[in-house]
């Protein structure tokens with residue numbers, strides 16, 4: 757599947773505003789690749805497809821989690837927001853024939869992060885958080901951190917995400933804590 761086909765696949769699955777978000781994530785991810793390295797072609801493809809499952813019914817996605825042992829079963833104990841990333845990774849494999857595991861993993865962890873993120877996973881995770889259409893408080897702080905260090909950008913995004921979820925009394929997915937702890941630990945070691 758080339759980029760034009762990938763864009764075509766998501767254009768039919770996403771609302772116009774989400775499609776525009778996707779285009780900005782691709783652009784931002786490419787800029788981060790230019791600055792920090794990484795496989796631009798893979799990152800672009802994952803960025804195009806990252807929200808493929810955004811508008812699938814939560815019930816359908818929760819059923820997929822039950823049926824597929826390769827998906828973390830604990831996902832069904834958390835909010836709907838996380839499903840589109842993990843289940844979307846499965847859908848792009850099953851429905852669009854994407855077989856590159858790096859791309860699939862980038863999509864799977866784009867919302868939660870995880871421990872030991874690859875360079876490309878960090879780039880997509882951060883691009884999704886700081887693309888120019890993000891206007892929530894904290895996006896600018898993450899952009900500033902991202903300008904000097906990819907890891908500091910990710911750490912800012914993760915800590916603000918955790919703070920936001922805690923302020924709403926919403927559960928935090930364990931991978932997000934693990935990602936946060938991992939970045940803190942590596943910062944101490946540096």
Ligand SMILES: [Fe+2]
Pocket residue numbers: 806807840841866867884
């Ligand atoms: Fe997403």
Ligand SMILES: [Fe+2]
Pocket residue numbers: 777781806807884
């Ligand atoms: Fe997104």
